Amino acid sequence: MDKSLAVIVSQLPIHERKELLDGLSDKEVNNILxxxxxxxxxxxxxxxxxxxxxxxxxxxxxxxxxxxxxxxxxxxxxxxxxxxxxxxxxxxxxxxxxxxxxxxxxxxxxxxxxxxxxxxxxxxxxxxxxxxxxxxxxxxxxxxxxxxxxxxxxxxxxxxxxxxxxxxxxxxxxxxxxxxxxxxxxxxxxxxxxxxxxxxxxxxxxxxxxxxxxxxxxxxxxxxxxxxxxxxxxxxxLFAEILDDVVGALWKRQQLDDLRVKHHPELIRVIVGIDPAVTSEEGSDETGIIVVGKGVDGHAYVLDDLSLQGSPDGWARSAVTAYYKYQADRIVAEANNGGDLVEHTIRTVDPMVAYKKVHASRGKYIRAEPVAALYEQGRVHHIGSLGTLEDQMCTWSPMHAKSPDRMDALVWALTELMLGKGKAKVKARVV
The missing domain is CATH 3.40.50.300 (P-loop containing nucleotide triphosphate hydrolases)
Incomplete structure (x- = not known):
């Protein structure tokens, strides 16, 4: 039986249901509620x-x-x-x-x-x-x-x-x-x-x-x-299945657990990475916002996941807040879809932040491979558990249709922090 007693009673013929309920006292009815x-x-x-x-x-x-x-x-x-x-x-x-x-x-x-x-x-x-x-x-x-x-x-x-x-x-x-x-x-x-x-x-x-x-x-x-x-x-x-890692995914859960730490050393550089959503309507993708830092030991530390579904002003304010909270050196944002509008949105919130826009000239998987290699070398650590981000990292593959917004933001941030790649021109602070 997978139905509640309430459902079973509701499915009784009307005369049986009425007879059952009429036989209850006010106190019994109140208790049933x-x-x-x-x-x-x-x-x-x-x-x-x-x-x-x-x-x-x-x-x-x-x-x-x-x-x-x-x-x-x-x-x-x-x-x-x-x-x-x-x-x-x-x-x-x-x-x-x-x-x-x-x-x-x-x-x-x-x-x-x-x-x-x-x-x-x-x-x-x-x-x-x-x-x-x-x-x-x-x-x-x-x-x-x-x-x-x-x-x-x-x-x-x-x-x-x-x-x-x-x-x-x-x-x-x-x-x-x-x-x-x-x-x-x-x-x-x-x-x-x-x-x-x-x-x-x-x-x-x-x-x-x-x-x-x-x-x-x-x-x-x-x-x-x-x-x-x-x-x-x-x-x-939906079906509450406990799933193992996806074949073809660049990260494994055990790998992330082995590299996980509670604290980070003194940081010498901090980056806020953004993968902006194309639209802000209900059902739209989230905007990925990931904060990473480089320690004096040369390793990278993933500090926070502030990704959200919201308006451009909403995610821009969240990113700028993170920029100051973590004393970041730069915000890096993927600008293929939004172009200069992404930078404009951020500078509308605060024109003083250091900003760099990057363009995706290669596919997500190829862009992510060098970052995944940093994890394989034991050079990237997550501070505590970053559940939804880690879910994307360990389940996304090229066959996956949904955009991995958080993973993309992570890749942009760690690429800027650890690999120094990208032809984008750095925009200086505006006074």
Whole structure:
């Protein structure tokens, strides 16, 4: 059975449905409105057995967030837990998705059991005294010390420091008789995900986007089916498959993991690379914005991925902000599609930045090969995890139709930083 009780009841003949509902008291009807067991599909309910980690690997729109939030609320309402950890990729993700989102804790809590959110304290407090503290995958050191009975980890595959954060969380998950962790994430073949999958104490639930089609906008389903069904990205993001590296891709995940570091040495040069989107309408490609730096050791360090989908003014402001934040020496932008408009957009935001435009005279694969060789030589390191960028690096091949915007921005930035190639003329700062 893959239907919720709510769907089963709705499909009963009208007279049977009416008879069933008329037999309920007002209190019973009110309880049903906030009964997750009634509304949830079977694979959104917690698994049976003596598991320590519940890993919910599901596609976009499956209802992962709702499932995690409902489990947390149920455990707190029942009095089974009093100290919880909410861990997201960033504090903003915890706030906007896990707590205040459409399926977040505050939104779906019953009126008589709504918790109070204290942003300054990074806390959610319930009427019965239970407390959930907010943490992020970008700051694992915050988890050193605190103890919990339950942890809800959202989008673990997108955490900046997944292994370190998970380790600190596990050391503190020691209160109560049966401390547990619930992970709700789109699957990616990261080492940590693979380790958790293989653990004997993990219970795994898998689900696809289409299982929740009754609650998703038809236009959304039509668009993603047309654009992604049958593709590798679709298999991962829609059907929740954990995919290995792509044959023909220039980078491998293990290679990136082996070269990954937490910190960089003193930097002697910093470049912001941009691969601008041609249009800014809904459904357009993202603009890739990658920041890289060269250390005193001669190695390159990928510092940040600030790529976004937005207007020219939006991505230009993001790039200029990065330029000053990282004290960059230059912005390098691919100008084949936008020509001088790319430079004009950036200089409209700030005419003082040092800018260089580059032209793609060769295909993406050929341009990327010398940069991939730097990785093979062990000369490029990522600071923490850069999930979406690394996904593109390890899955794009010449047979891939979608433009790898982030990867392109990385290639432009590292080419300028480490290879010194390109015939583009450097534009000096304008006064």
């Amino acid at each position: 906030y009964s997750w067991e009634f509304w949830a599909r079977p694979n959104q309910l917690p698994p049976e057995g003596n598991w320590r980690t519940w890993l919910l690997l599901a596609g976009r729109g499956f209802g992962k967030t709702r499932t995690g939030a409902e489990y947390v609320i149920d455990q707190v309402r029942s009095g089974r837990v009093k100290r919880l950890a909410l861990v997201a990729p960033t504090p903003a993700d915890a706030r906007d998705v896990m707590i205040q989102g459409e399926s977040g804790i505050l939104t779906i809590s019953p009126p008589w059991f709504i918790p109070t959110y204290y942003p300054s304290k990074r806390r959610v407090e319930w009427p019965n005294g239970a407390i959930a503290t907010i943490f992020s995958g970008a700051h694992p050191e915050q988890l050193r010390g605190p103890q919990h009975e339950l942890a809800w980890c959202d989008e673990l595959a997108a955490w900046k420091y997944p292994q370190e954060t998970w380790d600190m969380l596990m050391f503190g998950l020691r209160l109560g008789e049966n401390p547990r962790a619930v992970i709700t994430t789109t699957p990616k073949p990261t080492p940590l995900i693979q380790t958790i999958v293989q653990s004997s104490t993990t219970s795994i639930t898998r689900g696809s986007t289409f299982e929740n089609s009754d609650n998703l906008a038809p236009a959304f389903l039509e668009q993603i089916v047309h654009q992604y069904e049958g593709t590798r990205l679709g298999r991962q993001e």
